[in-house]
Amino acid sequence: xxxxxxxxxxxxxxxxxxxxxxxxxxxxxxxxxxxxxxxxxxxxxxxxxxxxxxxxxxxxxxxxxxxxxxxxxxxxxxxxxxxxxxxxxxxxxxxxxxxxxxxxxxxxxxxxxxxxxxxxxxxxxxxxxxxxxxxxxxxxxxxxxxxxxxxxxxxxxxxxxxxxxxxxxxxxxxxxxxxx
Amino acid sequence: xxxxxxxxxxxxxxxxxxxxxxxxxxxxxxxxxxxxxxxxxxxxxxxxxxxxxxxxxxxxxxxxxxxxxxxxxxxxxxxxxxxxxxxxxxxxxxxxxxxxxxxxxxxxxxxxxxxxxxxxxxxxxxxxxxxxxxxxxxxxxxxxxxxxxxxxxxxxxxxxxxxxxxxxxxxxxxxxxxxxxxxxxxxxxxxxxxxxxxxxxxxxxxxxxxxxxxxxxxxxxxxxxxxxxxxxxxxxxxxxxxxxxxxxxxxxxxxxxxxxxxxxxxxxxxxxxxxxxxxxxxxxxxxxxxxxxxxxxxxxxxxxxxxxxxxxxxxx
Numbered sequence: 481x482x483x484x485x486x487x488x489x490x491x492x493x494x495x496x497x498x499x500x501x502x503x504x505x506x507x508x509x510x511x512x513x514x515x516x517x518x519x520x521x522x523x524x525x526x527x528x529x530x531x532x533x534x535x536x537x538x539x540x541x542x543x544x545x546x547x548x549x550x551x552x553x554x555x556x557x558x559x560x561x562x563x564x565x566x567x568x569x570x571x572x573x574x575x576x577x578x579x580x581x582x583x584x585x586x587x588x589x590x591x592x593x594x595x596x597x598x599x600x601x602x603x604x605x606x607x608x609x610x611x612x613x614x615x616x617x618x619x620x621x622x623x624x625x626x627x628x629x630x631x632x633x634x635x636x637x638x639x640x641x642x643x644x645x646x647x648x649x650x651x652x653x654x655x656x657x658x659x660x
Numbered sequence: 661x662x663x664x665x666x667x668x669x670x671x672x673x674x675x676x677x678x679x680x681x682x683x684x685x686x687x688x689x690x691x692x693x694x695x696x697x698x699x700x701x702x703x704x705x706x707x708x709x710x711x712x713x714x715x716x717x718x719x720x721x722x723x724x725x726x727x728x729x730x731x732x733x734x735x736x737x738x739x740x741x742x743x744x745x746x747x748x749x750x751x752x753x754x755x756x757x758x759x760x761x762x763x764x765x766x767x768x769x770x771x772x773x774x775x776x777x778x779x780x781x782x783x784x785x786x787x788x789x790x791x792x793x794x795x796x797x798x799x800x801x802x803x804x805x806x807x808x809x810x811x812x813x814x815x816x817x818x819x820x821x822x823x824x825x826x827x828x829x830x831x832x833x834x835x836x837x838x839x840x841x842x843x844x845x846x847x848x849x850x851x852x853x854x855x856x857x858x859x860x861x862x863x864x865x866x867x868x869x870x871x872x873x874x875x876x877x878x879x880x881x882x883x884x885x886x887x888x889x890x891x892x893x894x895x896x897x898x899x900x901x902x903x904x905x906x907x908x909x910x911x912x913x914x915x916x917x918x919x920x921x922x923x924x925x926x927x928x929x930x931x932x933x934x935x936x937x938x939x940x941x942x943x944x945x946x947x948x949x950x951x952x953x954x955x956x957x958x959x960x961x962x963x964x965x966x967x968x969x970x971x972x973x974x975x976x
Contacts, residue, residue: 529826531800531826531827533800533801533802534802534827534829537778537802537829537843538829540842540843540844541841541842541843544840544841544842545831545833545840545841546831547829547830547831548813548817548830548831548832549817549828549830550828550829550830551826551827551828551829552821552824552825552826553821565821566821567821567824570824587750591750591753618750622750622754623754624750624753624754652753652754652822653753655753655818655821655822656747656748656752656753658818659814659815659818659819659821659822660815660818
């Protein structure tokens with residue numbers, strides 16, 4: 481049974497620090513201004529963003545029935561680590577300037593859940609180090625996925641076109657593969 | 661008209677043909693049965709929280725889809741040609757639209773929910789109508805989405821996430837227990853009730869043989885329980901839209917007629933230019949005259965799934 485409650489300071493700091501370290505995203509305080517952050521705690525902790533009005537309504541009925549979910553899921557905390565969700569990366573994408581732009585073949589591959597090669601990338605951020613996360617978008621600037629670079633930027637220049645350089649962490653093809 | 665011949669020719673159970681003959685008469689039953697043999701044109705509803713109708717049209721037609729604007733429903737397209745599945749495009753995965761039958765788009769429009777409302781979608785999964793309600797509320801306010809099935813709840817969650825819906829509180833429960841939640845100030849309720857699904861025969865012909873009259877009775881009982889819970893919860897002045905994808909009067913007009921007798925409610929004119937009026941009598945039973953304000957949809961007349969919709973206001 482999930483228990484719904486407001487986020488505590490420790491959880492808040494885990495999210496904030498993880499966003500900085502993995503995505504170099506430092507504006508967490510700014511983007512959450514309109515929301516209350518709720519933790520739905522079960523085997524892991526779901527991080528949910530809800531409006532004040534939703535939260536007040538929840539307070540009215542919480543003694544009678546537990547929600548299945550509410551608001552939108554920004555990510556999960558499991559074993560002390562925060563993992564952003566597909567909705568979460570879409571939400572923060574407009575605040576992140578440097579993203580990886582995929583070619584049309586890269587778009588198809590990533591939505592099938594596959595990893596990407598150099599030739600699937602149209603452009604990439606100016607600074608890349610091995611294990612850096614990057615939001616993957618198509619040529620229409622639409623958010624498709626989150627990937628992790630397997631090499632440094634200097635190495636990319638010297639690689640063959642068909643070598644995997646970007647690991648697919650999550651992608652919106654999930655909605656079709658698993659979410660139906 | 662030979663009932664056995666119609667059963668044999670169209671593959672229905674006898675009780676269905678007998679009932680449809682009484683409902684439609686000899687002059688219309690053939691049209692009705694032949695209409696159920698026609699494949700419905702797929703349709704999609706644009707998620708205007710994420711994209712405009714014009715931009716989506718351009719994106720999908722550039723990929724080879726042939727779309728036509730639905731003349732009756734805002735932000736909806738018929739899909740006449742699919743180079744690949746309309747449910748497998750990047751635009752679908754980005755939540756720019758959802759796939760929904762045309763008639764199923766009507767109830768959420770009629771409810772006319774706004775950001776100031778507290779809305780309940782009583783049987784919400786898999787979420788097409790919930791997404792429409794959230795759009796109507798501009799993703800604000802509070803929208804309760806209830807459903808009992810664990811699997812369908814997962815679909816609901818996925819669909820809401822895909823479409824960027826943020827104002828939903830989803831609760832897995834039987835909506836007949838809605839009063840237990842003690843939610844105050846519910847101003848709008850959508851009751852798209854579980855039903856025998858006789859309106860879905862064009863897309864699922866197995867329903868001609870897989871249902872019997874007891875299924876209609878079971879659904880009717882459940883529908884009345886849901887209606888009772890809804891009207892016990894709705895605030896005075898609040899509005900309720902009732903719909904099913906069944907064409908059986910026992911699941912539609914009979915439920916509304918009972919609600920009119922048992923609760924202080926009135927039927928509201930829907931202001932629709934399409935649809936047939938609801939029955940004011942059926943199978944020898946005289947029903948409230950106001951039920952002519954309800955609307956029925958049939959494949960042979962409206963090129964939609966068979967559907968029923970009616971709107972109530974609680975007056976005391």
